Amino acid sequence: MKLPEDFVFSQSSLQDYVDCPRRFQLRYLLRQRWPAPEVDDLLELERRMRRGDHFHHLVQQHLVGLPADLLLKRLQDADLRRWFTAYLTSGLDDLPPQRRPELTLTVPLGEYSLLAKFDLLALEPGGRACIVDWKTGRHLPRGEALAQRMQTIVYRYVLAAAGDSLNGGVPIPPEQIEMRYWYADHDGATRRLTYDRAQMQADEAHLLRLVKTIEAHDEFPLTPDEQRCRFCVYRSLCDRGVEAGAMTEWDDDFDPADGDFTLDLEQIAEIEF
Numbered sequence: 001m002k003l004p005e006d007f008v009f010s011q012s013s014l015q016d017y018v019d020c021p022r023r024f025q026l027r028y029l030l031r032q033r034w035p036a037p038e039v040d041d042l043l044e045l046e047r048r049m050r051r052g053d054h055f056h057h058l059v060q061q062h063l064v065g066l067p068a069d070l071l072l073k074r075l076q077d078a079d080l081r082r083w084f085t086a087y088l089t090s091g092l093d094d095l096p097p098q099r100r101p102e103l104t105l106t107v108p109l110g111e112y113s114l115l116a117k118f119d120l121l122a123l124e125p126g127g128r129a130c131i132v133d134w135k136t137g138r139h140l141p142r143g144e145a146l147a148q149r150m151q152t153i154v155y156r157y158v159l160a161a162a163g164d165s166l167n168g169g170v171p172i173p174p175e176q177i178e179m180r181y182w183y184a185d186h187d188g189a190t191r192r193l194t195y196d197r198a199q200m201q202a203d204e205a206h207l208l209r210l211v212k213t214i215e216a217h218d219e220f221p222l223t224p225d226e227q228r229c230r231f232c233v234y235r236s237l238c239d240r241g242v243e244a245g246a247m248t249e250w251d252d253d254f255d256p257a258d259g260d261f262t263l264d265l266e267q268i269a270e271i272e273f
C-alpha cells in the first residue's frame, strides 16, 4: 500500500506506527472509523477529554491576554479550578519571554512532511527556546519513558529544523531547545528534556528510517504486544477481543490538543446511545 504523496506525518501517526503498524494503516491510510470503544466507561472518557480540552482552551485564553481572575471566576468544575490555579502558580515558571501558544510548524521529512503542533513555544530571541506541553492525564511518566516518545522526538526535531522561521532567519541551536511536559493533575510537576546536535542527528536518522520502513510495507503487521489491543478501537477488526479495557487501567497520557488525536466525541455519543 502506497503512502499518498501529500502525506503529513505527525507525532500521533508515528507513535501509532511504532505501537502497532496495523493501527497506523487502519487509521491513517484506510481512514477506518473506529468500530469499538477504547475503554469500558465512555462517559468518564468523554468527561476527561472535555476537561482536558477545556484546560487547554483556558491556558490559551490566558496566554493571549485574558485576565486570570476573570477566567478563574467562571470555573465551576473543581478539577479545572485546581489545574488552572496550578498553572497560574507555576505553569509559566522560568520560561523565555516571547510566548506563542498553539503554534504549528512543518518541515520536510524525506519526500513527505512532518508536522508538530505545540501547546506553547516560549522563545528568547537568540537564546533559549522551550516547547511546553500541558498534560491533564493522571499518569506521571518517568523522564526516560518520555525521551522515547515520538512526541519528544518529533517536537524537538521540528523546532531545531524549522526554528529559523521564528528566530530572525537564524536556526535555533539544538542545545538551546528544551521540551517541557507540565502536569496539571500533579500540581504542576514537570519533566524537562534537553537537546543537542548529536541527538538531533540521531532523531533525523530515526525518523527517516521509520518513513522508509513504512513505505516498504506490503502488509502492515499486527502488534505482537496484545496488551495494546485491550485499549485499541480496532480490536474487533483484528480479532483481538471484543471487551474494552477497564477505564481504571487506562494510561490516560493523552492530550486532545496533540495533533491528530482521532477520538471523535460524536462517535462516542453514537456508541453510547
Ligand code: SF4
Residues within 6 Å of the ligand: 020, 021, 022, 023, 026, 222, 223, 228, 229, 232, 233, 234, 235, 236, 238, 240
Ligand atoms: S487491535 Fe491490536 S493489532 Fe489491531 S490495530 Fe489495534 S493494537 Fe493493532
